[in-house]
Amino acid sequence: MRRIYILALILILASLLFFTFYDLLHPTEFETDKTQISDYYIEHGVKETGAINLVTAILFDYRAFDTLGEATVIFIAVSAISLLATKERVLVSNTNFSPIVYQGISFIIPFLYILAFYLIFYGHLSPGGGFTGGVVIATTFVLLKMTFGIRYSREEKSLQRRSLIESCGAIGFIIVGILGIVRGDSFLANGQAGFDLGVAGQLLSAGIIPILNLFTGIKVGSGLAIIFHRLVREE
């Protein structure tokens, strides 16, 4: 009976929302003044930031301060899980996999690293960036842990090292931002602070964007690895 009530409540609320958004479902022609910012980004993005990937241009240049906030949220999540998750940790799995798995994983790990750093360093040129690359880095930790068990990474010490790396990433992001102030402009300034934007499309271009990508990647990668570390428990 309770479920029916809940279902009815959900349906009522959903229909309310639906009728409110009904007009928005088939938007009439977008008026030009409502897309002025996206038009601006499309028109001037490459020239002003040096990044071909406009998403990265917005994430790490136009609205880099928001990205700093998002990175902080991940940092907080990592701190929270390290603080609150239980301390007793045991082997992830005692089951031995077949040699194919061990060999396969060992074989794939270097390539994963290459993929991760490719995503990070080419973030301003092709789809990818710090967050994606960081997740791939974290995947390697997870894979190693799943197959070879906890004995492969020396627990507490490596965790501490990873927290230090994570902090380094976060501090690096802010220091790059402060460099903008030091060079006589404002926080997280890129082209305006005289950083060389280079030729759009080349690897070394777009000023601080690749550096910010790298720091974000380091931070996200080590952060997610810590989260996995803290949460694993034997079933």
Add this chain to the structure above:
Amino acid sequence: MITAISLVVVPLLAGFSFLFIDKYLAKFRKLFILGTGLITLLLSINLLIQVSNHPLIYNLGNWKEGIGISLIIDPLGGILAVLIAFISFIIIAYSLSYIKNHQLKYYTLLFLLIAGMLGMVLTGDLFNLYVFFEITSIISYVLVAFNKEDISFEASFKYMIIGSISGILILLAIILIYQSTGTLNLAQLVIAARNIPIQLKKVIAVLILIGFGAKFAVVPLHTWLPDAHSTAPSPISALLSGVVIKVFLYALLRVLFILFRIEELLALDFNNLFVYSGVITLFTGHLLAYRQDKLKRLLAYSSIAQIGYILIGVGLFNAAGLEGAIYHVINHAVVKGVLFMTAGIFILKSKKKNIADLKGIAYQLPLSSFIFTISALNIVGLPPFNSFISKWLLLHAALKADFIIPASSILIGSLISLSYYLRIITLLYSKVKEELTSIKVPYQLQLAPLLLSLFYLPLALFPNFLLLLIKKAPLFLLKTINYYNILLGGEEWIGLFG
């Protein structure tokens, strides 16, 4: 100019680098913690002095307004920044002798929480506001569970569920605003929001009212607050009750007044909605506080009631009501901070949470009990104290706007609160036969509440000094065209000199 951004960056950097200080420079840890708090406080005071005459705008990355993110700081933002930095500094000083376990994580999160709150009051960008909103919220959930007891996990989980839903509603509102105006810059929204159809505006208003309302515990959405604020460690309770909920209220007011002109709000009867939900919040808070037997829970319900007072002042939508409300925000932050900190001392001493177990504790902790008594009488609103002044201002404003019932409920509410605070005070000072406990409380713990309670004196004796500053706040909050003019670098504010 640079103070504006460094006010966010300094605590953020301190939070990130605290791990290194803790690991490699452990000797300077205390100095680092206090120093960061002090620097933040000095920066915020510097900022307030700047913006009290010339509100400023800081474009991050030096992009044009609207293209990038801007910080827009008006007098209200400056006042709240100083309040946040000041209360946080006292809380940091108190935590140094209160928090014994997990210091590393505690201070990391505390610094980030300060950065998040400062970001919320300084930012001039709607989505950036949401980012800092999330930072502040998530750290609040974590710090509520800091004691790692079952009860605090439950409180934290409850807080998180309600908080996440409210976050989603706010995100939905931001999406709707951006879709219908094409800008996220708060100052530009003042003009752009005029083109939003009124039907859509109402939906957005409902979303942000519920979203932010759940965060500052307006009554039907208040259920998480007593659990969260009473199970958190005492310094965190002081911070959550004192400033965090006020910051969410600020965010609501900022967005609401930018979206709607005052005439529209009055036409939609929003003043009645605010004032009467304030009345309901006030009575619910006070009546439930009356029935509590745990000290911190009582204080938490009292916080809900004070939000009611503030809502009554805000809901009048005129300068007088807002001035009273802002003054009450400041008073409540200071007084409730002291109350929670002294309650923390009592609980540390007696190891018990019930009010009945605190019988006769005043003979062992004379100073703390004295501070508690003064603060309790203060928050009730008895005449010589500073809360009386703000409550008087609220009462006066409500009467002038012909809200008789809300005005009288301010008086009745204060009477109820007098009755339950007197119950605690008489218990504190009643004689008991044997000593309660032999647990020693470090005397440094009493320094922070003592220092904070010394500020009752200037707040009560020289209200005009502060009111002079506060009087500038409604100019930018209510007459949003002034807020828009900050963009243009205007110096002539409408209504400032007339």
